[in-house]
Amino acid sequence: MSIVQSEALYGKRCKSPIGWFEVGEPSLLGPDLIYKTLEKVHIIRNRLETAYSQEKSYADQRRKDLEFEEGDKVYLKILPMKGVVRFCKKGKLSPRYLGPYEIFQRVGKVAYELKIPSELALVNLVFHVSMLKKCIGDPKSILPIEDLGMKDNISYEEVPVQVLDRQIKRLRNKKVASVRVLRKNNLVEGVI
Structure with a gap:
């Protein structure tokens, strides 16, 4: 295993110079050895950064920043958990969203307080933006x-x-x- 493979695999430098070179490769001594090793480590780091930026760009394409204003109508997402009854709904065919509910105010950068009916008084009124879905259309027609x-x-x-x-x-x-x-x-x- 070469030093570059060792550092890429374990995240730290190889402590022993044994096994740094392939069979039949002339051995390097002194500064040439350090220079070649650092060059290979630099190449690996650049390739890892490139792979990271590609993965991040793929993930960012699906991400969307949601912002709501006071008075907007939103649906509240229900997290299905086996054996847990939330919002008085249970079973395979339980709805995924409740609502629409009106946004009362914005709390922080990514949290909103909703106006929820008294039936759900035990539920916290503040929800993360990922739990909300914008109500498109006229809620009066529902x-x-x-x-x-x-x-x-x-x-x-x-x-x-x-x-x-x-x-x-x-x-x-x-x-x-x-x-x-x-x-x-x-x-x-x-x-x-």
């Missing part, structure tokens, strides 16, 4: 679950208003009737 009349099993009652169309499909041995109905719940009318 229908609140409370107004839909949702039950505990996440179902709601629909009322049929009018029969729009009827069809009878013939299979080999039987006939199947299908009906298109206009249904209405508390807020929305839809065709099903």
Whole structure:
């Protein structure tokens, strides 16, 4: 193993001059040995710096600096942890984001305080910027679950208003009737 490989591998200089040179290579003595060694160490350092800067540029392409202002609407990211119930949500199909919530004020360079409803009173009000996602669109167009009349099993009652169309499909041995109905719940009318 050469001195350059030794220093690159272990991060410190080799203490013994044995094994610095390849077989058949003429041995160097005195200042020539030190000069060649320092030259190889310099080359290795330059290559490591180049590799580091390339990796940093790749990482910086995905990084984006987020800044919010007071009054902006943001979603709050929920960290899924096995066996831990946070924000009254649990299970495989639990949402990844809650909200939208309004930003109350900026705390420090990368932290924001949110206006959170009283249901989540046990949660700290200050969150890191990485836990927030900007709400794009009009949050007023989002229908609140409370107004839909949702039950505990996440179902709601629909009322049929009018029969729009009827069809009878013939299979080999039987006939199947299908009906298109206009249904209405508390807020929305839809065709099903």
